[in-house]
Amino acid sequence: MPTEDEGxxxxxSGTESxxxxxxxxxxxxxxxxVARLVPGSHAEAQQRTEQRLDRPSTVEEQVAAELAxxxxxAAADRDRESARADSEDTKTRLAKLEEARPEPPxxxxxRVTWGKRR
Numbered sequence: 025m026p027t028e029d030e031g032x033x034x035x036x037s038g039t040e041s042x043x044x045x046x047x048x049x050x051x052x053x054x055x056x057x058v059a060r061l062v063p064g065s066h067a068e069a070q071q072r073t074e075q076r077l078d079r080p081s082t083v084e085e086q087v088a089a090e091l092a093x094x095x096x097x098a099a100a101d102r103d104r105e106s107a108r109a110d111s112e113d114t115k116t117r118l119a120k121l122e123e124a125r126p127e128p129p130x131x132x133x134x135r136v137t138w139g140k141r142r
Contacts, residue, residue: 059066
């Protein structure tokens with residue numbers, strides 16, 4: 025029901041097109057108010073709906089998507105295992121390359137008397 029606060033009375037309703045325009049304006053204001061109170065809910069719902077509709081609809085497409093996921097996971101696991109093996113290999117090679125303690129020098133007495141042979 026229109027009130028006098030809104031600038032018109034029932035007697036001053038005008039033509040049908042003016043009345044329709046006023047109702048559409050109020051509907052737009054109401055939609056804007058709802059959008060301010062609940063921001064993004066319509067957009068999020070629309071996005072979920074679009075995602076659901078964009079999903080593969082045939083069994084063949086769904087199986088192909090699952091196989092692709094499996095292959096990606098297997099490739100990632102292989103890469104991770106390869107990196108771990110390379111790291112371990114590098115560590116073992118590095119351990120072999122560590123410097124050994126130098127042997128004590130042969131003294132003159134040992135050399136002359138054929139004391140300690142190596």
